[in-house]
Amino acid sequence: MNFAMKKLVTFLLVIVLTTMLSANNITISNLSITGKNTISQYSLVQFDISWENSWRTSSVSSYWDAAWVFVKYRVPVLSGGDGLWKHAWLNDAGHTTPDGSTIDIGLLTPGTTFNTTTNPGLGAFIYRNADGTGTFTKTGVQLRWNYGANNVTDNAVIDIQVFAIEMVYVPSGNFYVGSGGTENSSFTTANSTSGPTVTFQITSTAPTIQGNNASSSASNLSARGNLDLTGTTTAALATGYPTGYNAFYSMKYEISQQQYVDFLNSLTQTQATARKFNYSGYRYAITGTTIGNYATTNPFLACNMLAWTDISGYLDWSGLRPMTELEFEKACRGTESAVPDEYAWGTTGIASGWYTLSNMGANNEVVSSGYDPTYGNALYLATNTIATINGPLRVGIFATASSNRVTAGATYYGIMEMSGNLMEICVTVGNSAGRTFTGTHGNGALAANGNADATTWPDINNTGSSLRGGGTNSSTILLKVSDRSVATTGSSNGGNVGGRGIRTAPQYFIGQSYGGGIIFYIDGTGQHGLIAATSDLNTDAEWGCKGTSVSGADGTAIGTGNQNTIDIMAGCLTAGIAARLCGDLVLGGYSDWYLPSKDELNQMYLQKDVIGGFAYSDYWSSSEYDDPTAWYQEFLNTNLQYYGIKDKRLLVRAVRSF
Numbered sequence: 001m002n003f004a005m006k007k008l009v010t011f012l013l014v015i016v017l018t019t020m021l022s023a024n025n026i027t028i029s030n031l032s033i034t035g036k037n038t039i040s041q042y043s044l045v046q047f048d049i050s051w052e053n054s055w056r057t058s059s060v061s062s063y064w065d066a067a068w069v070f071v072k073y074r075v076p077v078l079s080g081g082d083g084l085w086k087h088a089w090l091n092d093a094g095h096t097t098p099d100g101s102t103i104d105i106g107l108l109t110p111g112t113t114f115n116t117t118t119n120p121g122l123g124a125f126i127y128r129n130a131d132g133t134g135t136f137t138k139t140g141v142q143l144r145w146n147y148g149a150n151n152v153t154d155n156a157v158i159d160i161q162v163f164a165i166e167m168v169y170v171p172s173g174n175f176y177v178g179s180g181g182t183e184n185s186s187f188t189t190a191n192s193t194s195g196p197t198v199t200f201q202i203t204s205t206a207p208t209i210q211g212n213n214a215s216s217s218a219s220n221l222s223a224r225g226n227l228d229l230t231g232t233t234t235a236a237l238a239t240g241y242p243t244g245y246n247a248f249y250s251m252k253y254e255i256s257q258q259q260y261v262d263f264l265n266s267l268t269q270t271q272a273t274a275r276k277f278n279y280s281g282y283r284y285a286i287t288g289t290t291i292g293n294y295a296t297t298n299p300f301l302a303c304n305m306l307a308w309t310d311i312s313g314y315l316d317w318s319g320l321r322p323m324t325e326l327e328f329e330k331a332c333r334g335t336e337s338a339v340p341d342e343y344a345w346g347t348t349g350i351a352s353g354w355y356t357l358s359n360m361g362a363n364n365e366v367v368s369s370g371y372d373p374t375y376g377n378a379l380y381l382a383t384n385t386i387a388t389i390n391g392p393l394r395v396g397i398f399a400t401a402s403s404n405r406v407t408a409g410a411t412y413y414g415i416m417e418m419s420g421n422l423m424e425i426c427v428t429v430g431n432s433a434g435r436t437f438t439g440t441h442g443n444g445a446l447a448a449n450g451n452a453d454a455t456t457w458p459d460i461n462n463t464g465s466s467l468r469g470g471g472t473n474s475s476t477i478l479l480k481v482s483d484r485s486v487a488t489t490g491s492s493n494g495g496n497v498g499g500r501g502i503r504t505a506p507q508y509f510i511g512q513s514y515g516g517g518i519i520f521y522i523d524g525t526g527q528h529g530l531i532a533a534t535s536d537l538n539t540d541a542e543w544g545c546k547g548t549s550v551s552g553a554d555g556t557a558i559g560t561g562n563q564n565t566i567d568i569m570a571g572c573l574t575a576g577i578a579a580r581l582c583g584d585l586v587l588g589g590y591s592d593w594y595l596p597s598k599d600e601l602n603q604m605y606l607q608k609d610v611i612g613g614f615a616y617s618d619y620w621s622s623s624e625y626d627d628p629t630a631w632y633q634e635f636l637n638t639n640l641q642y643y644g645i646k647d648k649r650l651l652v653r654a655v656r657s658f
Contacts, residue, residue, distance in 0.1 A: 045143045055414065058131055065168050066166075070444070071087075073085070090121030102127055104125040110505070111506075124143055170249070172526050176202070185225030188224060189220070190218065191222075207243065210234045213230075215231075235432065241324065250327075251320075255500055256395055257285065258300070271448070273289075275310055275314075302498050314501070317442060328418070343376050367397060372407065377398040380470055380474050380478075423468065423469055423498070426465065437464065438455075462490020466488055540652070543650075544578070548627060549627045554624050559657075593655065595620065619632060
């Protein structure tokens, strides 16, 4: 249900050996290497991917689940290499996206310009491109690996591993921290010092942190404890500190034992020895002392016994980053108004009877008795049957065919086990070390000693880290979303502590060079929009088939241009028409260009100075008006749109969506 599927391939830029490990319910299969280009030194890593219980919804707000997919490679010693696993650097374009899916590349530094070596793609988010639920399976996914940027030669013998982690997209927007309840050390407005806390809204402007004092400002954020500011003293969050307002992806589940085993087996021996905790108990079952031989008999369980250095190491290696405690509350509560003393599932009711399990340790481990059909289910002190469980459960265990958000113990966005099971290690707001975090991501590699080396992260002494959400042996108070009882407390290796990673969502802006052109429109999710080619096609053209109605080509709204183009190319076979010029275009590694619809063309006009290269002339849209005419637009100093005879020769600018 959550842990990385790994597939190992050895190749001489062709396949010569394939092996495979099984995963819980996300799988990578049919891995191959194809499309080697020795001039640009890239190859395509091809695979199929599938996971259960996938969704995308836009009924209230738009969010979805996704797979974070990343690639590791090594050149074996017998082939002249050092035998060490390294992170593969992906291109920002040139990937193959199967129908019904989207691929977004996660750069080392999101929101900045791609560079093959200084700001490469560390992985890809793969997800459905329309609303839907159920098992999500795509075949023939191809990620362009710039092997030359990794200093791999054309004829090197390479081992490849592909990992996939289930994630959930949390969209940008305002939200509340502090519930208005009585949790310990909860966030509140800075001037609220007693009684129930006062919820504080996080907006696009980073909050000023201030001591909790009656003379402090209600416009500033404070906390009733675990804050190093006294009186009316203020402090600023570092520029880039992730407040939760901007969109991010969170791991759907806590790191599992199999995920952690895969991590250990991909390190050097020195690194793995530093990151492996030698213990047996509390359902922690990771064994082994040498790389390649680490294993667990409980692969599907959330991984406990992780200290901050272990969590941060895993996140650095996988190209993720730690979540802040502000993002923790956003991931739980979403954009909903706060409920005083609520748990992650949005209510104050919680199961209170001991659980018993069936199929213990298996991928179908279930709660056979004690599951509450009404209140939120979570593993904590009252439900953790010490004699038979006494440790974390299978990730996602409370989600069943008949469960809802509450009984599944899910957050607003469908993230699992944020209350209970294992405590979540986050970056705190409560001290200066935590507030210096700038949201940097792991680069896919650890320091030689096995520690994370990402800048501005809490240090190896846990300074700046916090614990949120409660765990197997916690009382109910610690499970509440806004409880900060241990919000400035770092973690040592314990049976009650685990964690998960997040990643800042790819960031886009109008005028950004991306995807073969210039972004000129972004939709409400902030993750999708339209890209214009940087120049007109080298010839003017007719719309085509004057006097003939082209079935389906009458869409005018944003999002209809691609289908219009498909319908025109199918219904009007004339060579050289505007839609065919766009539909046949291959530019910047992309072959999915099309003639914009009427409204898409208007958006392009509104951003014509940002895009550049337009003539003071008329441009075709793909929107048919009637049998003899179609819509076009003047690109002078007015944004007038007309319908004109289809055999007019007008200019053409191609677009594509992302």
